[in-house]
Amino acid sequence: MNNQKFNWQIWVGFLFSVLSLFSYPLVFVRFPVTRDFPWANLLLFGIAAVFLFVGLRRAFAPQRRARSRIAGVVLTTLSVLVLGLFIFSTFVAARWLPASKGAPQVGQKAPDFSLTDTNGRVVTLSELFSSPINGKAPKGVLLIFYRGYW
Numbered sequence: 001m002n003n004q005k006f007n008w009q010i011w012v013g014f015l016f017s018v019l020s021l022f023s024y025p026l027v028f029v030r031f032p033v034t035r036d037f038p039w040a041n042l043l044l045f046g047i048a049a050v051f052l053f054v055g056l057r058r059a060f061a062p063q064r065r066a067r068s069r070i071a072g073v074v075l076t077t078l079s080v081l082v083l084g085l086f087i088f089s090t091f092v093a094a095r096w097l098p099a100s101k102g103a104p105q106v107g108q109k110a111p112d113f114s115l116t117d118t119n120g121r122v123v124t125l126s127e128l129f130s131s132p133i134n135g136k137a138p139k140g141v142l143l144i145f146y147r148g149y150w
Contacts, residue, residue, distance in 0.1 A: 007059055008055075010055025010058070010072050010075050011055070012051045012055075013048045013051030013053075013054075013055055013076075014075040014078065016047055016048035016051060017048040017082045018082060020044035020045045020083075021041075021082050021085065023040075023041060023044065024090070038086075041090075045083050049079075052076050055075075056072045058072075059072030059073075060072065110143075111125075125141060128141045
């Protein structure tokens with residue numbers, strides 16, 4: 001009786017690679033430490049590669065069936081394609097986005113504007129700079145766009 005065990009390593013490696021692809025836009029893009037350089041996703045892809053390597057070696061063991069070899073090659077190829085898609089979209093296609101020419105640069109003074117505050121009063125940037133706070137002129141202004149106020 002030929003009792004072959006399920007090759008779970010190849011499937012876990014494939015699932016890790018798919019998880020790595022979808023976790024970047026759904027989770028890791030929210031945090032600057034993982035958005036600026038996707039090290040967490042590359043680490044997950046590395047874990048997937050280890051599982052895929054072990055599973056592929058197990059699939060090509062002498063006592064394994066041809067179906068196991070085919071599944072190992074297909075899942076490894078799909079995982080490599082997923083990694084290629086992630087690298088292309090993150091490192092190559094993201095560079096194709098045009099630069100925002102109208103946005104103020106770091107250290108540049110913002111143009112004067114007028115907005116309504118939470119009380120419905122119109123406030124201008126020049127008014128915020130000129131009105132004293134506790135008897136002192138403000139050194140700067142922090143502008144926050146808060147969507148949660150309904």
